[in-house]
Amino acid sequence: MFKPLISEGFADAIGFLGGSLIGFWIGRWLDLDIFAKGYGPGTIVAIVLVSLGGGIGLQLAKARHAKQADKR
Numbered sequence: 001m002f003k004p005l006i007s008e009g010f011a012d013a014i015g016f017l018g019g020s021l022i023g024f025w026i027g028r029w030l031d032l033d034i035f036a037k038g039y040g041p042g043t044i045v046a047i048v049l050v051s052l053g054g055g056i057g058l059q060l061a062k063a064r065h066a067k068q069a070d071k072r
Contacts (some may be wrong), residue, residue, distance in 0.1 A: 004069070011065040012058055019057015023049040 027046040029032060035044035 008065055011061045014063075015057040015059075015061020016054045017057070019060070020054035022039050022057065023051070023053020051070070 015052065022044075027049045030045075032042045032046035032049070034043060034050060036043045036046075
């Protein structure tokens, strides 16, 4: 019972973290600093990039995990 839940949770965590890091590095490539003092436009865009990256990574991980679960 716990093994499928653990593997799904682990896949979700990896997808979210990977997507967030990709969003972070895209922001750094665009010279946007998520940790800048205050909430200027560049900081807001960097936060949005990290958030979108995390969400997209999570959804991709869920889709991949569901596809693999269907094969079993």
